[in-house]
Amino acid sequence: MAEQRVPRALATAAAAKIPKMARANLSATVRAKDEGKKVAYSFIVVGQDEIMRAMDIVPAWGESFSGISAAKRDAEKYLQRAEADNFSRSLCTYATCNIGFDMWREELGGAMPPDAPWGGIGRPDMILGTAQQLCDPRYKWPQATRHYLRDVPVFIGGMYYPAWDPKIDHKTQEEYYVKYNTAELHRCVEFCEKHTGKKMDWDRLASVVDLTDRTWNLFVETYELRKTIPCPMDTGDAMNTMVPMAFMLGTQESYDFFLALNAELKEKIAAKQGVVENEKYRLLWGAGLPSWFALSDFQYFNDKGAVFPVETTYRCYEPVYNLDLPKTSDPLEHIAWRWVRFWTHWYDKARKRPGSTPAVERLIDYIEDYKCNGVVFHSAFSCRSWHAGILLQAEILKKVYPEIPVLIMEGDIVDISSYNEADTHNRIDAFIETLEAYKQKQR
Amino acid sequence: MSVTNGNGLAKAKEYCSEYGLRAKELKAEGRQIIGYLTAIAPVEILTAAGVVPFRLKGWVSEPITKADAHMETIVCPFVRNVFDSALKGKYSFLDGMAMPHLCDSIDRTNDVWSYNLDLPYWHFLNIPHVTDDPSIEFTKSVLRSFITSLEGFTGRKITDQAIVEAVKQHNENRSLMRDLYSLRKENPPLISGVEMMEVMVAAMSLPVDESSALIKSVIEEVKRREPPAGKKAPRIMIVGGQIDNVAVAEVIENANAWLVMDDITMGSKAYWPTTDITPDPLQGIAERYLRKVRVATTYIDTGDTYEENLEARFGHMKRYINEFKVDGVILFVYKYCDPYGFDVPAMKSFIEETGTPVLYLEDEYSTSSLSRVKTRVEAFLEMIA
Numbered sequence: 013m014a015e016q017r018v019p020r021a022l023a024t025a026a027a028a029k030i031p032k033m034a035r036a037n038l039s040a041t042v043r044a045k046d047e048g049k050k051v052a053y054s055f056i057v058v059g060q061d062e063i064m065r066a067m068d069i070v071p072a073w074g075e076s077f078s079g080i081s082a083a084k085r086d087a088e089k090y091l092q093r094a095e096a097d098n099f100s101r102s103l104c105t106y107a108t109c110n111i112g113f114d115m116w117r118e119e120l121g122g123a124m125p126p127d128a129p130w131g132g133i134g135r136p137d138m139i140l141g142t143a144q145q146l147c148d149p150r151y152k153w154p155q156a157t158r159h160y161l162r163d164v165p166v167f168i169g170g171m172y173y174p175a176w177d178p179k180i181d182h183k184t185q186e187e188y189y190v191k192y193n194t195a196e197l198h199r200c201v202e203f204c205e206k207h208t209g210k211k212m213d214w215d216r217l218a219s220v221v222d223l224t225d226r227t228w229n230l231f232v233e234t235y236e237l238r239k240t241i242p243c244p245m246d247t248g249d250a251m252n253t254m255v256p257m258a259f260m261l262g263t264q265e266s267y268d269f270f271l272a273l274n275a276e277l278k279e280k281i282a283a284k285q286g287v288v289e290n291e292k293y294r295l296l297w298g299a300g301l302p303s304w305f306a307l308s309d310f311q312y313f314n315d316k317g318a319v320f321p322v323e324t325t326y327r328c329y330e331p332v333y334n335l336d337l338p339k340t341s342d343p344l345e346h347i348a349w350r351w352v353r354f355w356t357h358w359y360d361k362a363r364k365r366p367g368s369t370p371a372v373e374r375l376i377d378y379i380e381d382y383k384c385n386g387v388v389f390h391s392a393f394s395c396r397s398w399h400a401g402i403l404l405q406a407e408i409l410k411k412v413y414p415e416i417p418v419l420i421m422e423g424d425i426v427d428i429s430s431y432n433e434a435d436t437h438n439r440i441d442a443f444i445e446t447l448e449a450y451k452q453k454q455r
Numbered sequence: 456m457s458v459t460n461g462n463g464l465a466k467a468k469e470y471c472s473e474y475g476l477r478a479k480e481l482k483a484e485g486r487q488i489i490g491y492l493t494a495i496a497p498v499e500i501l502t503a504a505g506v507v508p509f510r511l512k513g514w515v516s517e518p519i520t521k522a523d524a525h526m527e528t529i530v531c532p533f534v535r536n537v538f539d540s541a542l543k544g545k546y547s548f549l550d551g552m553a554m555p556h557l558c559d560s561i562d563r564t565n566d567v568w569s570y571n572l573d574l575p576y577w578h579f580l581n582i583p584h585v586t587d588d589p590s591i592e593f594t595k596s597v598l599r600s601f602i603t604s605l606e607g608f609t610g611r612k613i614t615d616q617a618i619v620e621a622v623k624q625h626n627e628n629r630s631l632m633r634d635l636y637s638l639r640k641e642n643p644p645l646i647s648g649v650e651m652m653e654v655m656v657a658a659m660s661l662p663v664d665e666s667s668a669l670i671k672s673v674i675e676e677v678k679r680r681e682p683p684a685g686k687k688a689p690r691i692m693i694v695g696g697q698i699d700n701v702a703v704a705e706v707i708e709n710a711n712a713w714l715v716m717d718d719i720t721m722g723s724k725a726y727w728p729t730t731d732i733t734p735d736p737l738q739g740i741a742e743r744y745l746r747k748v749r750v751a752t753t754y755i756d757t758g759d760t761y762e763e764n765l766e767a768r769f770g771h772m773k774r775y776i777n778e779f780k781v782d783g784v785i786l787f788v789y790k791y792c793d794p795y796g797f798d799v800p801a802m803k804s805f806i807e808e809t810g811t812p813v814l815y816l817e818d819e820y821s822t823s824s825l826s827r828v829k830t831r832v833e834a835f836l837e838m839i840a
Contacts (some may be wrong), residue, residue, distance in 0.1 A: 098803060100788070100817050102529075103796045143584035143754055148559045151754050152797035159801045162761040168754050170590050175565065175579040176555075180604065188596035195589035335608055369566055393529045396791065400530050400563035404570060407525065 023287040024245050024280075026273040030252040033269075034076060034130075037259055041072040041134030042124075050208050052166075053139040053157065055150050056258040057328045058171060058201055059193070059347045060140050062224055066217040067204050070134070071260050074153070077133040078109035078231035082304035082426040084129045090116070091427060099156070105394040106424035107153040111160070114149035118160050123180050125183050138207045140200065145171035145351065147326040147397030151233040169196035173355035176370050178363055182356050193348035201344070214343065220262040225350075227267045229331040231257055234274040238321040239382050242286020244277045247297040248310025249287075253327035287319045293385055293447045296378050297323030299371075299402050300390030303423040306431055308439045310438070316444045322382040323373060325398070328356055365412055369402070379416065385454070386417040386447050392425045419443040463672030464650055468613070470657035470672055471701070472668075474781070475548065477661055478509050482548040486662075487609065488587045490549045492537065493557045493697070494720040495582050495744050497598060499730060502621035502663050503555065503606055503613050510659035511546065512539040512699040516822045526567050531560035531791050532820040533697055538564070549609065551576025556678075557752055558794050576608045585756045586745045596740035597694065618736040624663045625730065631670040632658065632726040639715045640779055642690070643683045646673075648704040648714020655721055656699055689839050690780055692716040694772065694802070695787040695821070696795055703787060703821050709832045716779040720750055727771070753796035769799075769805045776811050783839045785832065786815040812839050 044051045052064060054071040064071050081087040087105070090112030095101055097115065099108045110133075116125040117135065124132045133388075139158070143151040151168045158166055171193050174182035201212050238245050245253075253273060258268040295313070297320050303309070310320065323333035335353040340346050358377075365373065375387065387409070389402045406418045421439060423428040470476055476489050487506040491498070501508035513536030522539035533772040539544065551574045556562050569577045582827050602613050636653065638645040642791040646654075654673050658666040689712045693703065698719045707714045717723055728747030731739035745753070749771065775781065784806050788795045796817075803813045816836040818824055 098799045098815055100790065100796045100799075102792055102817075104792045107797070122725060143752075144556065144562070144581075147791040148752065149797070152751075152793055155754070156797040156801065158761055159766075159804075168585055168756070170583045170585045170587075170593065172581045172583065172593075172810055175581060177577070179577075181602075185596075185600060188593060191591055192583075192593035192596075196585075196587075199587065199589070254611065369570075372568075391527060391529065394530055396527075396531075396559035396563055396793065400560065403527060403566060404567045408570070442734050 024249050024253070024273065024276055025251040026254040026269065026276055027105055027245075030255050033265075034080060034255050034259070037071075037073070037076065038133055038257075039078070039131050042069050042131055044070040044134055044335055050137040051134045053154065055415065058140075058142040058145050058150065058421070059197060059351050060142070060169075062141070062220045062262045062343070062347060063200055063204060063212075067208055067212060068218045069138075069204060069208060071259070072133050072136055074110040074133070074278055075106045076255075076259055077113070077129070077425050078106040081109055081113075081129045083215040083307065085130050085428060086127075087305075087426045088428065092218045101427065102394060104147070104149040105424060106154065107149045107156070109311060109426050111153070111157055114157055114160050122352045136161070136164055138167065138203070140203075141166065141168045142171045143168050145173070145450060147395070149397075152175075155163045157182075165203075165207055167200055169200050171196060171351070173352045176356075176359060176362070182359050186352055186356070187188070189322065189352050190345065190348045193352065194342065194345040197344040197347060203367050214406045218343045221346055223264065223267060224262045227261060227270065228272045228329040228350075229333065230267065230274065231329050232327075232331050234270050234277060235322070235327065236381075237274065237277040237281060240281045241294075241383065242284065242288070243294065243319045243321040244280035244286060245273075245308065246287045246314070247323040247325075248314070250320075250323055250326065251302050251307060251310070257329065262288060278432055280416070281351060288314045290317055291319050292317030293319070293451070294382040294383055295320045295388050296375060296382065297325060297387045298375055298387040298389045299398065299405060299422075301325060301392055301395060301398055301425045303392070303428075303431055304425060305428045306423070306433065306436070312437060312440055315400050317438070318386075318444065318447070320388070322378045322384065324378070328354065328355060365437040367408065369405075369408055371405050372412065375405065376413055378411075384416075385451060386419070387444070388442070389418070389420045391420055391422050392421070393430055394424050394427060402455075415450075417443065419446075463674075463676050464654070466669060467654040467657040467673060468648070470660055471653040472514060473544065474656065475509070477665065478507060479548045481507055481662070482550075483542040486810050488548050489576065490546060490552045491555070492534075492552075492561060492566050493555055494725045494748055494750055495555045495557055496553050497514055497555075497580070497601070497614055497744060498663070499621040499625050499740055500598065500601060500605065500613065503617040503623060504602075504609055505611055506550070506605070506609060507662050510550070511537050511541070512656065512659075512697070513540050513820055514545070515700045515702055515820055518821070518823070523801045525571050526564055530564055531558070534560045534564060538568060540569075541568075549574055551578075553578050553580065553695050555580045557582070557750065558792070559698050560791070576605075578604045582744060584752050586753065587754065590745055591738070591741045594745055595735070595737045596702060597739060598737045598786045615736050618740075619732055621663070622736060622739065623734055624667070628658075628663050628667045628670070629665055629726045629729055632766065633673065635670055635674050635677070636716070636723065636726070641682060642780060643688070644690075644715050645680055645682060646677045648691075648708055649701045650699045651714070652699075652704045659721055659725075664671045688712045689782040689836055691836075692713045692772070692775060692781040692784045694718040694780065694784060696720050696789060696792060698787055699723075702825060703785075703828065706825065706829050706832050707785070707836075708733050710829070710836050712783075712836050716775045716781055718775065723775070724749060743839060747758055751792075751798050765801060769802055770804060772802075773809055776806070776809055781811060784811055784813045784833060785835070786813060788815070788817050789820055790817055
């Protein structure tokens with residue numbers, strides 16, 4: 013029998029502001045037309061957000077809408093509509109949730125479906141996607157959406173980084189990757205110019221790019237405050253505080269949010285105030301998007317004295333001063349360099365440890381920097397992009413690094429039918445016992 | 456290889472059922488065998504390098520017993536099955552692999568493959584999904600890196616001339632296979648879907664010259680046949696990714712229908728597009744794999760309207776339906792396949808608008824679910840009869 017659902021407690025005041033911000037993002041897409049603005053269905057971590065911000069295009073994040081629907085445990089009605097038109101339940105549920113919503117709205121002649129979470133998401137004037145950064149749905153989802161929104165133009169641009177190969181120096185390949193990504197971002201600008209009727213203000217774009225650089229820096233500097241013992245903020249909060257980074261990058265509001273979070277964490281550190289009162293275990297959220305309908309599981313960990321000071325999920329940023337980006341007068345080329353260098357900046361380190369991989373080096377960095385004594389992964393059945401390869405990470409970590417307890421949880425991001433709360437809590441309980449035994453052994 | 460006129464079909468059946476037989480022989484003769492996955496691996500370059508390109512398949516009748524310890528069950532069941540087969544030693548003759556970026560299931564497991572198989576040679580190719588000019592230029596750079604890496608492995612230079620020769624060989628191979636396909640246009644077809652599947656599977660396991668010799672032999676053998684008498688049956692086209700076994704073809708043909716055409720990645724998707732011979736041979740290769748090979752991961756938006764895009768994406772199926780007099784289409788899509796899965800509603804309605812009924816089946820890459828497939832196929836055939 014499922015335990016009674018307990019809302020997750022928030023450790024930071026900053027995280028408590030997030031629902032309002034996420035709701036405002038959605039509302040902006042709904043009222044955009046009245047304000048004479050264009051709305052674009054968009055994807056996070058693809059390098060196009062700065063272009064949209066510089067052109068006053070309102071991004072409508074399908075991933076956010078589906079995540080919110082899931083968190084409110086209200087996604088099933090959309091998933092079922094998509095399924096009824098032959099979208100398999102095994103496909104990305106961010107996509108099928110959103111497509112189901114779009115199908116319903118089209119059936120209603122463009123009116124908002126009833127009881128849409130937080131007022132719903134606005135109908136787009138265009139769709140911007142990428143192939144391949146980061147997954148197949150980033151171009152298949154727009155293509156499938158257009159089957160229902162036939163008048164909405166779609167742009168898909170290529171975006172790649174050199175694949176990890178221990179025998180190849182990726183720096184010999186960087187240049188043609190950056191050249192390609194830059195060309196594709198220029199195509200994106202041309203598309204946006206065509207469909208907004210406005211020309212890009214390149215100076216404004218340069219300012220947005222500079223603000224984004226500073227936000228990347230501030231974000232990581234702020235998150236690094238979580239190295240402190242006791243930890244002042246954990247992954248449960250980070251799954252909220254990702255919103256200004258993932259969905260509001262290139263805005264002053266995003267930067268200011270992390271300024272406030274930074275100050276708040278410093279206050280907590282000064283007061284020796286941690287997420288849990290008696291911090292026993294420090295865990296790395298090693299990979300995987302969370303089950304948005306079960307964020308209270310982080311609270312469950314907290315209740316057992318476990319805290320997550322660091323996570324790989326939604327930490328797709330690094331201070332740009334660590335990336336040694338070549339100088340360029342083209343802001344789009346800067347964006348291209350930033351992403352290529354971000355995805356490859358663990359490669360050199362991985363080459364130095366035989367048998368390791370960049371993903372594992374990243375885990376090791378975090379384990380050591382944040383003094384973690386366990387790693388938790390989450391495998392979501394409907395998303396291959398983030399969740400295939402987790403077993404390998406765990407396998408290699410075990411081989412190249414001293415023993416550390418690892419838990420791999422299974423579920424989904426949106427589809428609650430995959431979730432069993434009692435089972436999940438049992439597995440967490442067993443993991444906590446393993447952690448305790450591990451700690452005893454370490455003493 | 457002992458393909459002489461008259462025994463092509465038997466040889467194809469043998470190579471299909473003992474998959475990798477000829478590669479093992481070639482390996483024993485000192486040839487280097489490079490495995491690859493999918494229809495977008497640039498086989499011309501492998502041939503030009505003097506290695507044997509060998510396309511990997513799985514064993515649908517074998518349960519996955521080793522792969523699950525290393526690869527998530529949310530990965531495409533085809534990829535898992537092939538990986539499982541490799542772990543079980545079925546591809547122990549491989550010297551290496553060329554892994555093109557087709558989809559998340561391959562991209563995200565590339566490390567899983569390379570780490571666990573630990574072959575002497577491994578190369579991942581970031582083949583883009585979009586098809587514009589910058590993507591062509593990028594692909595040429597990716598191909599140049601591939602050539603450099605292969606040259607390092609084999610110790611032999613890959614010249615432009617060798618690539619051009621390889622392009623001609625593979626184009627001839629594709630042309631021969633299309634000739635064989637045309638014998639399916641007869642009613643009843645001169646070659647069954649099951650036999651055709653055996654030829655296609657065998658062909659992808661052989662060096663290109665031997666593959667062409669096999670197909671020629673089959674063509675001659677089939678042309679000499681008397682048309683099958685009496686059996687008037689619905690003519691079916693199958694659509695999907697890598698369907699590389701006779702199981703589904705047998706289900707269809709045992710249910711009193713003919714499998715006369717396909718739009719699958721080891722079938723017409725691979726054999727219809729040819730490679731142009733261009734001053735820079737990599738230009739023609741890049742254009743083939745990006746713009747001509749129409750897999751679900753090829754993003755096509757060349758039309759001004761959605762309807763024109765649909766025509767550009769799926770119009771070839773209409774032509775197949777007309778040319779091969781298709782009465783019904785089966786969309787056979789593997790579970791956990793985002794690229795094909797997201798295409799289903801658009802593809803299904805596009806085909807149905809031609810007046811041709813469609814059966815959509817989502818399935819595992821396994822004969823364990825075959826009875827369910829059989830029931831659905833039989834009901835579909837009854838409906839269109």
